[in-house]
Amino acid sequence: MNSYVVKSGGMHESEIFDPLKLHGSLMAACLAVRALEGEAHMVAQKITEKVMDWLETKTEVTSEDVRRVAALNLQTYQPEAAYIYETYKTML
Amino acid sequence: MISASPIFVIAFAGLLHASFQLGVALLTLLSGHSLGINRSFHKLMRLNIAYLFGATVITVLIFAALAYFALLSIGSNIQIAWLITAIINIVIGVSVIIFYYRRTKGTGLWIPDSMAQYLNKRVKKTDHTGEAFTLGAGSVLAETPFLIGPFAVAVLYTLTLEGAQLQFLSLLTYSLIALAPLVAIVSLVGGGHKISHIQKWREENKLFLQYCAGCGLVILGVFVLVDKVVGANI
Numbered sequence: 110m111n112s113y114v115v116k117s118g119g120m121h122e123s124e125i126f127d128p129l130k131l132h133g134s135l136m137a138a139c140l141a142v143r144a145l146e147g148e149a150h151m152v153a154q155k156i157t158e159k160v161m162d163w164l165e166t167k168t169e170v171t172s173e174d175v176r177r178v179a180a181l182n183l184q185t186y187q188p189e190a191a192y193i194y195e196t197y198k199t200m201l
Numbered sequence: 202m203i204s205a206s207p208i209f210v211i212a213f214a215g216l217l218h219a220s221f222q223l224g225v226a227l228l229t230l231l232s233g234h235s236l237g238i239n240r241s242f243h244k245l246m247r248l249n250i251a252y253l254f255g256a257t258v259i260t261v262l263i264f265a266a267l268a269y270f271a272l273l274s275i276g277s278n279i280q281i282a283w284l285i286t287a288i289i290n291i292v293i294g295v296s297v298i299i300f301y302y303r304r305t306k307g308t309g310l311w312i313p314d315s316m317a318q319y320l321n322k323r324v325k326k327t328d329h330t331g332e333a334f335t336l337g338a339g340s341v342l343a344e345t346p347f348l349i350g351p352f353a354v355a356v357l358y359t360l361t362l363e364g365a366q367l368q369f370l371s372l373l374t375y376s377l378i379a380l381a382p383l384v385a386i387v388s389l390v391g392g393g394h395k396i397s398h399i400q401k402w403r404e405e406n407k408l409f410l411q412y413c414a415g416c417g418l419v420i421l422g423v424f425v426l427v428d429k430v431v432g433a434n435i
Contacts, residue, residue, distance in 0.1 A: 137237030142397045146239065189397040193233060196400060199307025200233075201226050201317040 138194035214351035215378030251330035255337025283429035294418030
């Protein structure tokens with residue numbers, strides 16, 4: 110079943126959850142804290158799978174929800190990356 | 202003794218300039234983004250140095266432009282210029298204490314959300330040294346409403362110095378101190394430090410930096426008032 114993601118602020122139309130997009134942002138967070146590329150890829154893959162499992166029973170979630178669940182799981186594998194992933198939008 | 206040490210006042214003004222965080226935030230973001238998309242070390246450093254160079258050029262230009270403008274326009278109204286400078290510093294100091302950082306998690310600054318989002322996008326699109334240079338210059342310009350206080354004090358004290366060499370020394374002192382945090386970030390990132398450590402330090406010390414900058418500006422304003430306005434009339 111496809112889950113729809115409502116963008117923050119509710120200004121845009123909801124879109125189908127894109128695992129590649131999540132994988133890319135998680136990988137970027139891992140690389141930003143100087144994780145090795147292979148490790149970053151592996152961690153991003155695991156977290157994306159966990160988020161997809163979480164989405165299994167949901168039809169519509171907000172992008173903030175996805176971010177929160179991803180950050181929570183990332184905390185287990187890469188706490189430094191989780192910190193950057195969580196605070197990236199509040200750096201400015 | 203007080204009037205014999207303008208270089209220390211200029212250095213203090215530079216220190217206050219250094220405590221403002223927009224430039225540091227953008228550079229941290231730029232470094233994080235460069236590492237996040239796996240740019241080479243060479244490219245990361247090239248962008249960071251271009252950013253630093255942009256901030257340096259615009260800092261020197263604002264300083265020189267203000268000095269030129271002051272030379273042309275102040276003339277016999279120097280007392281009024283000192284008074285306005287003192288008031289500006291006190292007002293900005295209080296504003297910094299009240300609303301420089303957002304009262305939320307992270308290191309969100311006073312800038313409007315739309316502007317923060319725009320800057321975030323600009324950082325992501327920065328791929329050439331020219332863009333990084335502009336971003337560095339823009340960060341100083343964007344923070345001018347706050348930086349105008351320390352800039353004005355440094356410029357006016359510089360004009361009290363006799364001789365081009367001393368005036369150049371004061372410009373150098375101000376710029377070196379004001380840009381020291383950016384140099385530190387470029388060095389730390391170049392030295393292999395993690396962005397998360399830098400960002401955590403910024404977050405943990407944000408209130409300290411905010412109150413230091415705010416109180417520092419108030420102190421600087423009062424000092425100018427006593428040294429150049431009240432003191433000159435005694």
